[in-house]
Amino acid sequence: MIKLATDEACSPSEAWSIYTALTLHFNPERDYDALKYNFKGPKCSREKFMAHKHRYFFEKIVKEYKTRNTIIEYFLGNIIQGKQWINEYNDAIYQQWLAKIQALTYNFKIDISALAEAADPDNLSFDECIIPSNKSELPLIYKLYKEETISLETLACLNFILHFVDRLDKELNDPLDLAHNISHKIKRYGPLLASNMNIEKNTQAIISSFTF
Secondary structure, X not given: OOOOOOOOOOOHHHHHHHHHHHHHHOOOOOXXXXXXXXXXXXXXXXXXXXXXXXXXXXXXXXXXXXXXXXXXXXXHHHHHOOOOOXXXXXXXXXXXXXXXXXXXXXXXXXXXXXXXHHHHHHOOOHHHHHOOOOOOOOOHHHHHHHOOOOOHHHHHHHHHHHOOHHHHXXXXXXXXXXXXXXXXXXXXXXXXXXXXXXXXXXXXXXXXXXXX
């Protein structure tokens, strides 16, 4: 579990507001910070909510998930797992995401080891895995993310330690926004995970994997 809000109950319309806030938060075309606005999306009148085509979904969600924090987690977990439409959201996906969060530090260590292994054939340094010498190529860490070898959680933890994303976005030649879209996810996701990150152990994992 990650702590993002109180354990108070949530109404169906408030659940809709949380859902809207998080979808805006991860939309690369919008400049909306769900944390800044306490996971409150655009205002919705009772009349508008009652006419919403997914109203029954949100009514069901608040019965199954009793606290505001858990509802935030539920929506966040489904969004991060790649679900774009609300009818794709389900508890199994949320539980898969929650398992990753509960093993965040362990998974980071495994991913960094995989990064070091992938860097070895080309004798890449740790810095070169993150900021490529060829600024027209995706960095190795992004390539491995796209291949599902390392997770978005690991990238978010790396950025929390190194603050590499802004530099990478400035230096990389990325006309198709392939790297930019990944960077946006990292920057949006990192602050939501901050309370669960073990910076000391994660830093040690990097040192252990890249010290020969």
